[in-house]
Amino acid sequence: MTLEMVAARAGVARQTVSNAINSPELLRPQTLERVQRAIDELGYRPHRAAQALRTRASKLIGYGIRPSLAGAPTPVLDQFLHSLSEAADQAGYRVVLFAATPGDDELGCYQRLLDEHGADGFVLSGTDRGDRRQGWLHDRGVPFVAFGRTWSGRDVGDWVDVDGAAGTAASVRRLAGQGHEKIGFLGWPKGSGVGDDRARGWQTTMRELGLSIRGRRVESLDDPASATEAAERLLAGGATAAVAASDTLAVGWYQALRRSGRTPGPDAAVIGFDDSPIAPALFPALSSLAQPLDAVGRECMRLLLERLGDARRPTEHVLLAPTLVLRDSV
């Protein structure tokens, strides 16, 4: 199916069909309608590569996929990528992946996608302090949206994020409502955007409720063995409940209790974060905060499409609340 066939069907010149697709304002309404009817009847879909050259729009959106690092907290990406792709498809865009490893050449990977495929914009994820991607894209006038806040430097772009602090605040309130006062926080080492945000919700809410946080915050890498040692320090300090920055960290609470012959439950409660497949698999099943990844994908694409349509509209930030999924660990 080609432009020529549509032109023959509509009884117009090839250029007229091209104008109908790319610059409809140039045509008289009757002509436009005639071409549109021929396009519909023939089921013609313009080839993007040809269109890209005419309109300078590739209809491709780049997403740099980073390697998953053992021991590092990695979000479950497939749900996010699916909803992102679906929202892109509906708007006539496609998400194109490229391997991007954080470090010196990461920005080079973005540059190459621009050079070679003329990506119309980018979706970032895994933003952290010291992230150079947002400023780099902004300075070049490249539209982008981030899943994750701009944690440091100039807040120059649109982003969608999950409100970690609101999540851990809800966890503290839930545990306090059950009578707990000595509620610990089992977090990652200070300095990461996501981790500090999750700690902040715990800290602020403890203070609001008049509960002491002294000696109640411990740090651990995201693996069960070091989380167990950290949880033991919390228990030794008298904590009766814990809010964890991830489900993996919550596992430390389970194992620390087990070493002293106990089990999580009303007297030794714990709430995780991410509602990963780990949560329902533990015994007793772990309560956790579920991230609305479908909504994150949809909102990211909405913001990016708006930005593609209007490069100068004010930046927009969307914070989505996680949902507390209650199971037997509280």
Next chain:
Amino acid sequence: MTLEMVAARAGVARQTVSNAINSPELLRPQTLERVQRAIDELGYRPHRAAQALRTRASKLIGYGIRPSLAGAPTPVLDQFLHSLSEAADQAGYRVVLFAATPGDDELGCYQRLLDEHGADGFVLSGTDRGDRRQGWLHDRGVPFVAFGRTWSGRDVGDWVDVDGAAGTAASVRRLAGQGHEKIGFLGWPKGSGVGDDRARGWQTTMRELGLSIRGRRVESLDDPASATEAAERLLAGGATAAVAASDTLAVGWYQALRRSGRTPGPDAAVIGFDDSPIAPALFPALSSLAQPLDAVGRECMRLLLERLGDARRPTEHVLLAPTLVLRDSV
């Protein structure tokens, strides 16, 4: 950076530069060398959209991302997608995602990517019995490779898969080597390609070792609650060890034991499959079979690139063995 700038630098016509890129055989060696030097000096990278029109190659590879279904076994995709993207990048290709939901319109999603972006080929995953994608792509002469065997119908394409049967066979041998004879299989309902393959390795090896399989195979959906009931049936039948088709199913073994005050270990051993984040999080930590997803991604891209280079080469199938990761559950 444009074709014109390269032409000026090399002192040749624009068309000569285009020929150097797309039809180098048309040029005299000295001319080709002169243009190549100008390209290198200027760091010129041809725009893919323009190139796509000249060469009919979009350098885009489609990957239909399916929604993750609650309760259904979903492979951990991010590791696979990263290695796939990296291998594609190295060969000058990009992986473009599109949302594809199994069912009536799934093939329509593939058709649209061909129509609109002229994808050069596809990577499939999640192949199962009754899968129509392989035959459809083959009949249209569209290059593809599948992560997952052709489980039914004509075996028409290249594929890479993880040898599930070899994995569960290794698990049975390991358990038998520790003295177990009553080794059960905790699987999904019969009829799925992946599930039946994993069951087959258990069954064949039990027979080879002269061990009875009567009453030793139970079925469950991939969720901890129904897996627990299934595992209770295995224990009631006298099984002293179990091979599970997934880590989630192995969780059923843990919980069934717990209900009778026991814990997995040498006397009540279990080995899962997938080595998901669940495995190290359980107590005691679950032994499991790790899928070599990095290698799967690389091999998929290798086969697809070979197919793009030679549409008529014989089909190639690659079966990769999973690795048994031993932890405290055996």
